Amino acid sequence: MLEISNLHAEVEGKPILKGLTLTVGAGEIHAIMGPNGAGKSTLSYVLAGRAGYEVTGGSVTFMGADLLAMAPHERAAAGVFLGMQYPVEIPGVSNLLFLRTALNAQRTARGEPEASGAEFMKLAKAAAEQLGLPYEMMKRSVNQGFSGGEKKRNEMVQMRVLSPRLAVLDETDSGLDIDALRVVSDGINAMRAPDRATLLITHYQRLLDYVVPDHIHVLMDGRIVHSGGADLAHKLEAEGYSAIAA
Template sequence: MLTITDLHATVDGKAILNGLSLTVAAGEVHAIMGPNGAGKSTLSYVLAGRAGYDVTGGSVTLDGTDLLALDAHERAAAGLFLGLQYPVEIPGVSNLTFLRTALNAQRRARGEAEASGAEFMKLVKTEAEGFGLSMDMLKRPVNVGFSGGEKKRNEMVQMAVLNPRVAVLDETDSGLDIDALRVVSDGINRGRSPNRATLLITHYQRLLDYVVPDRVHVLVGGRIVRSGGPELALTLERDGYQDIAA
């Protein structure tokens, strides 16, 4: 589903990704771990098409479509979702307006019928309740006044409503207490589907205690230097990265 081949990318002229290759098949959850500065967040931004992250080589395809040839909004319409480490606040725009606008924009881009008001409200209410967000919170501006855990729950609602083909979650566990971590992890697990590939970027084993990945990859120096099963994350938790060379 998601295929990354020999990807090179720079930020402000500095090489960050240096030949990264990875394939995440439909129905799979892969975790990427690595030390600070390894290129984990850069990978997520490159996949999403963030400005200032320049691809200098390699390719990325989603279901055979050249992702790098698309603008950021086109990548979203193609089925890519990025969960941010630090979700942004959008004053003046309610969660409900934001979500319905995003959902219908993607449906139009795919040639699908837009969601009616009743259909949308039923969907968003169901998903919000599953993540412990009240409708009152969804009427508030996006993430404004939300705690760190509430922002991450809100992102899980967004992901559930938009129903992406590929979910890239950049340190979704960052800043979560135990209860919020369990809620978010449950949402990721409920989103597992034969039609979705999920890429988890994380520093810690604790997320993987709840969301058991199919594969774990170690990113060092802008490329993947080791891959393995879930047990690899336990090894990293115990021994760190000092013995893993780029």
């Protein structure tokens, strides 16, 4: 589903990704772990097409298409979803309006009919209930006044409604207490399907107790330096990244 080959990228002239290669198959969950400054968030932003992240070499293919040739909105319409480490607040724009506009924009780009008001409300209510987000919060401005955990739950509601083919989740576990972590993890697991894939970026093993990945990759200095199964996270927790670097 996702093929990244020898990817190089820089920010303000500084090289961050330095030959990253990764393959993510349909139905799979891959976790990316690594120390601060390794390039984990840069990878997520490059995949989403964020401005200021310049690709200087390599290729990214998503479902047979050149992902790097697409504008950000085209990537979203193709099924790429970015869960941000720090979800932004959008004062004056309700969650419901934001989400319905995003859903219908993607459907229109794919040549699909827009969701009716009744269909959308059913989707939004079901997603909010599953993620433990009070429906009244869906009527408030996007993330405004939300706690860190509520912002992450809200982001999972968005993912549930938009139903992406590839979810790139940048430190979704950041700032979550144990109860919120379980709820968010359940939301990620519920999205697992043969025609979807997930790329989890995390610092900590605790998320991977709830969302068990098919593969774990260690990213250091802009490259994947080691890959393994779910037990690799426990090794990193116990021994640190120095064990891999050695």
